[in-house]
């Protein structure tokens with residue numbers, strides 16, 4: 001199976017072009033195997049790029065544990081870059097079908113003619129608790145107490161197509177991300193599990209963020225997580241409608257101008273291509 005390794009500020013996935021390739025295994029099994037950083041290709045999961053009847057291409061994303069997610073912010077920028085650079089559709093504006101509908105992306109090419117940065121209309125955040133989904137009260141659920149082990153934390157929940165639970169903290173420590181993250185992910189308040197964001201507000205326009213992702217553990221960056229965090233920052237009165245989000249792997253610019261659609265801008269990078277042989 002031929003594949004391409006790409007990342008968006010360090011959030012790395014194995015990409016397979018279904019316009020040209022057939023999968024040798026069911027996608028969830030393949031995701032688990034290729035994501036393994038010792039015995040596979042290595043990555044936070046698997047992303048399939050295929051034909052779409054509604055857009056220029058369709059993205060399907062699977063976490064490292066094989067679970068499928070509705071959406072991936074860093075992934076959709078990379079899918080658009082792939083579609084643009086590999087001539088599937090070389091247009092300044094692309095439409096990519098995802099689990100949360102067809103998204104519009106603006107491509108910014110560098111002097112090589114290849115796409116370097118991508119601005120994505122991420123759609124309107126979902127703020128009704130039943131639709132996020134969470135058992136926590138409030139539409140939207142803002143600053144809600146959540147009992148995790150022997151701690152009660154205050155969380156704000158947002159869906160960007162996929163579910164997020166944002167905790168604002170004074171200091172970003174491993175105790176929050178690696179200690180609480182895995183417990184929040186599988187907490188009974190989240191029937192479809194959840195991505196857990198831990199955010200330190202640096203100013204009204206700057207946030208430091210780490211994310212424990214559903215199905216993949218801590219990643220270098222999470223695009224939908226950055227969007228959900230800005231929305232949570234606005235809803236809880238902590239931030240303005242535009243902020244630079246610093247993640248371990250780099251920065252994303254997030255805007256929620258009129259509290260309708262969220263926009264995300266950031267880089268997309270192709271690292272290498274290769275051929276993977278299933279073990280027999």
Ligand SMILES: N[C@@H](CCC[C@H](N)C(=O)O)C(=O)O
Pocket residue numbers: 011063068069070071072073074075162163195213214215216219221222223224225
């Ligand atoms: N890293 C992604 C999100 C990937 C999916 C997530 N783990 C989930 O299960 O919802 C991003 O950049 O948005």
